Amino acid sequence: EPEVTQTPSHQVTQMGQEVILRCVPISNHLYFYWYRQILGQKVEFLVSFYNNEISEKSEIFDDQFSVERPDGSNFTLKIRSTKLEDSAMYFCASSAWTGAAGELFFGEGSRLTVL
Amino acid sequence: AQSVTQLDSQVPVFEEAPVELRCNYSSSVSVYLFWYVQYPNQGLQLLLKYLSGSTLVKGINGFEAEFNKSQTSFHLRKPSVHISDTAEYFCAVSESNTDKLIFGTGTRLQVFP
Incomplete structure (x- = not known):
């Protein structure tokens, strides 16, 4: 069964460092998402991406964050200068259609620890 | 603004007992409703969703949920749980004009033998 894969599964970084989290969505999907879950808190929407541009983003997704689909298969989330509060599990998701009719398929997550 | 409330952070239950996980939402417009399950060290997996039509929705693994518009609820139920149902369950809402x-x-549903 096709699945969304994420790398790395766990990354530890120093505050102020740049981090890139990578995702390989399901191959025929067109809509891509990043969500995050701070330990003990709810899963939060960060950004949605379609046709090589951001379609929607939350207030969490400030100038420190960026997304890219560099080569038609990978979908990356970059955090330019990490802060302690960026420590969380980051989930990538993809969907064949937009809107709620399109089921989101989630990856297993990348755990980011900022020291 | 939309919000989702899951009143129970943990639900312990014995195997083969029935279970209900509660979910209430608030929104000023029509919504779509979802339940996702997260098994240990895995991603989120869709259990079921309500878009329109019948208010009783059946999902995978024997789960079902009922949309109640007047009570703004979407509680998840299973008549007889199994040890393998131990996981974290997330209720989610989406407005019709956004993804x-x-x-x-x-x-957290914890099923005991």
């Missing part, structure tokens, strides 16, 4: 999901805080 952003708003999640609840999750309910």
